[in-house]
Each structure stands twice: as C-alpha cells, then as structure tokens.
Amino acid sequence: MHDSEPALDFREPTHPGVSAKSSASVTDAIYSAGYSSNSRFYENSNALLGITPSAFKGGGKNVVIRFAVAECSLGAILVACSDKGVCAITLGDDPEDLLRELQDRFSKASLIGGDAEFEKLVAQVVAFVEAPKTGLALPLDVRGTAFQQRVWQALREIPPGNTASYAEVAARISKPAAVRAVAQACAANKIAVAIPCHGVVRSDGDLSGYRWGVERKRALLDRETAG
Known part of the structure; x- marks a missing residue:
C-alpha cells in the first residue's frame, strides 16, 4: 500500500454489538x-x-x-x-x-x-x-510473504476481462520456474476480486481451481467479458 492512498474513515459502531463469550459459537x-x-x-x-x-x-x-x-x-x-x-x-x-x-x-x-x-x-x-x-478505489491491506505480494501485484495488473496462465504470471515476476509457487500464492489470496486470482487459468485455458469455487470464478470472468 502506498502512502498516498487515502485512509479509510472508521467510526465507532452506533448500535450495540453482539457480545459472544469465548465458549459461544x-x-x-x-x-x-x-x-x-x-x-x-x-x-x-x-x-x-x-x-x-x-x-x-x-x-x-x-x-x-x-x-x-x-x-x-x-x-x-x-x-x-x-x-x-x-x-x-x-x-x-x-x-x-x-x-x-x-x-x-x-x-x-x-x-x-x-x-x-x-x-x-x-x-x-x-x-x-x-x-x-x-474498479474498486479503496486501499488494500495486503498481508503475505514478499513472493506472494509480487504475485498478487501481478494479478492486479491483469486487465478485467483478460486472463493469464500461471506460467505467464511466473514470467511476469521474473520467476519462470516458480509456476507451482504462483499457483499456491493465488490459492492463498484472501481478498477476492480486488486481487483477481480468478483471472489466472491453466495454460490450456482450463479454469483450474478457485478458493471460492470454480462456478464463482466462471461467473466473475463472464461478467468481466460481458461488461
């Protein structure tokens, strides 16, 4: 996150929260x-x-x-x-x-x-x-290893409606042999859509897996293409 990004305005809740004891689900x-x-x-x-x-x-x-x-x-x-x-x-x-x-x-x-x-x-x-x-004009608090953050930044550079293979992402971060590690970084992403790991596919175009379900991945890609 860059220093120039705007800070979010967080205010104290105006309604009572739900108190849950440690033993409660x-x-x-x-x-x-x-x-x-x-x-x-x-x-x-x-x-x-x-x-x-x-x-x-x-x-x-x-x-x-x-x-x-x-x-x-x-x-x-x-x-x-x-x-x-x-x-x-x-x-x-x-x-x-x-x-x-x-x-x-x-x-x-x-x-x-x-x-x-x-x-x-x-x-x-x-x-x-x-x-x-x-687009989403909000700052992100990205938490991960240096390698993961490089991968996630590369994902954010994929234009909406486009896809990239795991091998292509690895090449973009100058780690062409790290295809498996790129796939693992995609799977570790916790910020859906804003870090578009749904835009990464296999070299043959197959959607492969998605942390939140392949059907959601397909729906997101369809929306980007249609939009």
Missing part, C-alpha cells in the same frame, strides 16, 4: 442478535455482527478489524478492513463459515462489527463484485 451469536436462523441472518444484507475480542482466540491484540457480512449475487460476502485498508473479501454459501474463517485468520485481533459508515464501504465492494470493470 458464531451461531449462538447470530441467534442472540435476534435472528431466528443462519439463513435469516444471511438474507438481511445489512446485518452486522459485532463480537467482543474475548470471543476470539488470543484476545484483542495488535490490530482492530472492522467487518460486515452481506449478500451478493455470488452468495454471502464478508468484507473486513484494518486501519490500513481492506484486508479480506471472502465469498461463500454460509455466513457463519466466513465469520469463522475471519476468526481463525485474525485470532489475536479485535474484531468489531461495522457501523453505518462501514456499510457504505461494503456497498462499494458488493457493487465491484457485481460489475468488476467499475
């Missing part, structure tokens, strides 16, 4: 928030789940992560941001799974449900998922 927290089921939580695209740091392994140390789970045409979507930028955009069928993944990844962070201002940021991300060619 995310499902319990969803129920205690007043939702009759996981699907009811999922259907409410504006639903925000604030959980105290004690609900997460290791407590709230080092960094504050604000997050929200919403709904888009590809299923559930979780957006999370640190004070440096977007640190996670994940997709799935079950919002509980996305929350658990965030919990596992940032086990020592303070995870706080976003407020109304944060919802605007989430809306930008959802709009970007629905129409990738519109």
Whole structure:
C-alpha cells in the first residue's frame, strides 16, 4: 500500500454489538442478535455482527478489524478492513463459515462489527463484485510473504476481462520456474476480486481451481467479458 492512498474513515459502531463469550459459537451469536436462523441472518444484507475480542482466540491484540457480512449475487460476502485498508473479501454459501474463517485468520485481533459508515464501504465492494470493470478505489491491506505480494501485484495488473496462465504470471515476476509457487500464492489470496486470482487459468485455458469455487470464478470472468 502506498502512502498516498487515502485512509479509510472508521467510526465507532452506533448500535450495540453482539457480545459472544469465548465458549459461544458464531451461531449462538447470530441467534442472540435476534435472528431466528443462519439463513435469516444471511438474507438481511445489512446485518452486522459485532463480537467482543474475548470471543476470539488470543484476545484483542495488535490490530482492530472492522467487518460486515452481506449478500451478493455470488452468495454471502464478508468484507473486513484494518486501519490500513481492506484486508479480506471472502465469498461463500454460509455466513457463519466466513465469520469463522475471519476468526481463525485474525485470532489475536479485535474484531468489531461495522457501523453505518462501514456499510457504505461494503456497498462499494458488493457493487465491484457485481460489475468488476467499475474498479474498486479503496486501499488494500495486503498481508503475505514478499513472493506472494509480487504475485498478487501481478494479478492486479491483469486487465478485467483478460486472463493469464500461471506460467505467464511466473514470467511476469521474473520467476519462470516458480509456476507451482504462483499457483499456491493465488490459492492463498484472501481478498477476492480486488486481487483477481480468478483471472489466472491453466495454460490450456482450463479454469483450474478457485478458493471460492470454480462456478464463482466462471461467473466473475463472464461478467468481466460481458461488461
């Protein structure tokens, strides 16, 4: 992230968060928030789940992560941001799974449900998922090894609607023999669409795998081509 990138405006939540004890599951927290089921939580695209740091392994140390789970045409979507930028955009069928993944990844962070201002940021991300060619003018908080970051930067340079093979990406970062490592870096990406690992395919054009499902990968590529 460059110093010139704008800082995100994070405000304290204006509504009470859901306090979840360390022994409680995310499902319990969803129920205690007043939702009759996981699907009811999922259907409410504006639903925000604030959980105290004690609900997460290791407590709230080092960094504050604000997050929200919403709904888009590809299923559930979780957006999370640190004070440096977007640190996670994940997709799935079950919002509980996305929350658990965030919990596992940032086990020592303070995870706080976003407020109304944060919802605007989430809306930008959802709009970007629905129409990738519109771009996403938000800073990213990219966390990975030096090699992974080189790969992810190369992915961001792939124009929407275009694809590159793993071998081509390896060549672009001057590591032509590191095709397998490039594939592993793509699989390790936690910021869907904004770091477009969906744009990387096999040399024969086969879609190969995708962290969030091959059908979602195909849908994203189709949108970019059509848009």
